[in-house]
Amino acid sequence: MQKDNWMCRAFIFVLTFLLYASFHLSRKPISIVKGELHKHCAPPNEVELSSYKEYAIQIQPVKKLSNESQCGWEPFDKNNYKQLLGALDYSFLCAYAVGMYLSGIIGERLPIRYYLTVGMLASGLFTAMFGLGYFYNIHNLWFYMIAQVTNGLVQTTGWPSVVTCIGNWFGKGRRGLIMGIWNSHTSVGNILGSLIAGYWVSTCWGLSFVVPGVIIACLGIVCFLFLIERNSKSYMNGTNKFGVHKPTLNLKETDKLQDPAMQCLLPDRENCMVLLNHNMAVNGEGGTRMSAISFIGALRIPGVIEFSLCLLFAKLVSYTFLFWLPLYITNVEHLDAKRAGDLSTLFDVGGIFGGILAGMISDRLEKRASTCGMMLLLAAPALYMFSAISKMGLEATVVMLLISGALVNGPYALITTAVSADLGTHKSLKGNARALSTVTAIIDGTGSVGAALGPLLAGLISPSGWNNVFYMLMMADACALLVSLNKTFSLFPI
Template structure:
């Protein structure tokens, strides 16, 4: 009896030694959260830079080309940026599942920094050739595509499926946070320098921040959690440092084919929905400052402060969306459709509103659009990347994320060109000068009412693309025990909850996620395989 007790105590001691301390893992999770959050926020600071200086570029008639309409030139630049960004997302998503994410992400950030600095230097050098800036902005879109799939894949490896709703909801507010910081940066520089110089400083400052953040990523980011067989805190810290410096000894993930990722249930529907959501979101992101300067006759500093209200609303909406859908039992498509419906109604009153009401409506629109955008690109992408149908190959997080965000970017790219064409902004000069010393008045006129009508149409299409999933979730809410949905495992009985969750964590999450007991490249014993097989038989996955 004593021998059996001693043997059991020894086994428990060995088990405890083979599990990394929770406190160390939580600190490492926090560090990963902060680094990835600030990293992608920096990406959005870079994107906000160009959308915030359109008004000044239009006043200076800076870019010279055969295109007579300023909105056509800016719309074409936005389309090229998002077009290259979309194509790059498909490639970056697949590479992200196969390469060292730390080096891959840092390298992309250096590329973005160089493009932004080149844009600012070209302004200081008085280069007005439109096609030069167009090519430069296309390169910017391609290298910026590295950011989202890599960051989402890293976050999904560190945080399990049960905590992704709220955690990724908080984390995805990094885009809105970056937009806010970018708008604030523009307002500060426009207040400190002459507008003709300020927009050039905006591009140089954005590039400098991106370069500094890339150094932080390369030095401190740990893309995968430590192996669960580490012994103590010292081992955890040593493994973290080693992972941040050299990961050549790690086993490369298996990855998944591009066509196979499209066949995952729900990927196509959410990809189409996100194309519509991102078209609306990025149209407001790229064009609201220009709309406020052209239609509301605001100066650049004030217009950027108003545009920040939309970003603040999106930040609030991303957090609220994650929390509410977790409380709803994961019925995310139902929440997305409801939120989009309200957003469409909100945009009906945005055009032509008073100045104060414009600020209120921009904030409300940000809340209603921020939730769906966050859910599709983070929580839903992570869930689909670990779908039950991928039980034998769960290394698809970056690929699925790249597909969904890439498809959304294609839709957004086309939308930017359409917005520029529909708006058809052009200056109408009035010969009202009393003397030769009095400058002529050349107000800018645009068809903004047609633009907002087009955005409402995109919202309707996005709602229709998710209608089938809404029906499934509604039926699941009434008929399935525990309100478990089709992309999550449905347990046969409550008694199996603990064993099933353990099997799901180890089997679905893969060796590079918390909770996995198999280290990379380690053989699995026949006993373990048999146990896993028997536990798998106790689960029923609803697809």
């Protein structure tokens, strides 16, 4: 039985890994296609001398587009293309941030398998919708904006669902390491999305969206067929609609139960059944399941506000790289859209190692916040070095992409996984694991506000010079460190 249980855990680990990797796979194409939507092919004598570097690269001629523009895809072929592309990012991420707050609350009250399946099918539809603009010769900005907004809303179904599912199957013992490895799905999805989108970007950029859309939709069907929402021995998943019959309780036995924050993540059926019913009795609930936590109640959990604000600034930095790094590499390294997209994947490779390293260190120190603070402290100077060294050649850029990716994505990965799961099963909840989805959504939703601001600010600031974008990112890292100082030097594990 124990062997079967571990096989089930391994299966859920791999399945949820693939499911959420597909979400990031479908988000990445827009950053790869930006270099194709607006090409720097204007003759140097038509631009100011100060802007010569930006237009110095002469991209090889490609087949003339149906809008008869040789410099991109209307309406992104104008001089204000950076603002327009930034607006696309902003519309997606604003919708994602708003939807995330609602998603966790809704997700607690619906079966995870159904909720996640519908979200993945809808994500596939709206991701492909953006690419259909190429095939149907659509040049209306609002079409692409609507595709981004709707996609941002439906993609919020993913994160609270997979974190709740993985939290139901794995306890706190090595949560940092396990979730650090598991959270590499973010970087793996970004890498695959870059490679898939880059394959078609110069020939038929519409397929750069349609193919990822088909992939996430197909995995949505896999989710419906195979996802197991919870360990069948725990009975603690928030979507459980069935009654649990109360066994005869001995008060002395009840007093000997382990810490509720840990107990109900363990695969022990009897203890979890006893603890569940014990907490119902304490809370005066005569029903057969625990009530979902309120939004305000989740905010009162110690650490939720601090880590939400910390993630806001950390995600601002991470998503600015996610959406703007290929275009930055195109400008600085003088590469075409495909090669820039391929090179940008090294940032995510560094992020994989950063997430795993953060999990290992936090498990060893038993201090999640101190680990985040240490990596944030190193991230700001690393970003400064990246902005300076990346102009010295391709080799230096490769090294700094790996280092920056590890330091930027390490804290981000730790907060969105192990920290969220720890807070969602905090002692103050008295074993109510139904808070996990709401807590995860609050933390990631607040982080998504920063994710929306970062690419927008990058689009507004970049015309004045890429150095100013990096200064903005360094300030954001410093703010993330400041808001987490209270928890960084706390005596408590979190």
